[in-house]
Amino acid sequence: MLSRAEMPGGGAKPWPQKRTGRHHAGSIRSPGFIRGGFAHGVRGPKTWFYMLPDSIRLKGLCVALTIKHSQDDLVIVDDFGSLPGPDPQFLHDLADARNWGYSILFVDM
Structure with a gap:
């Protein structure tokens, strides 16, 4: 205009x-x-x-994890302490070796 x-x-x-x-x-x-x-x-x-509200974003994450679980694409690791050192490159190489692609989420609590 x-x-x-x-x-x-x-x-x-x-x-x-x-x-x-x-x-x-x-x-x-x-x-x-x-x-x-x-x-x-x-x-x-x-x-x-x-930005979507937090409740809707949380619901979307739950739906995505549920779909991954139903397709047997969800891998849950409860202890990162057994991994060799805090090297981020190791996690990247692990994701490449197992063909996890870009849809991967590492949560360390």
Whole structure:
């Protein structure tokens, strides 16, 4: 949406200020005219991003874990202490070796 300054044309007054009986007009591209510019238009792209409430996000996680469990794709490890050291590369290599892909979640409590 273009403002009156960004519209093409409309550089001169369309008719004299006085003695015509018409309203005072400075440009045919002002917002009062048809095919004129917008007075207070949206500037820039609008973002549609919003955060879901925590309850809905938790419900989505529960549904995803339930589906993974029903497809036998859920692996639960209760003790990370038996793993060799706190090396994050080991966990990455383990996920690659077992073809777990990108849908993997490590939670350490």
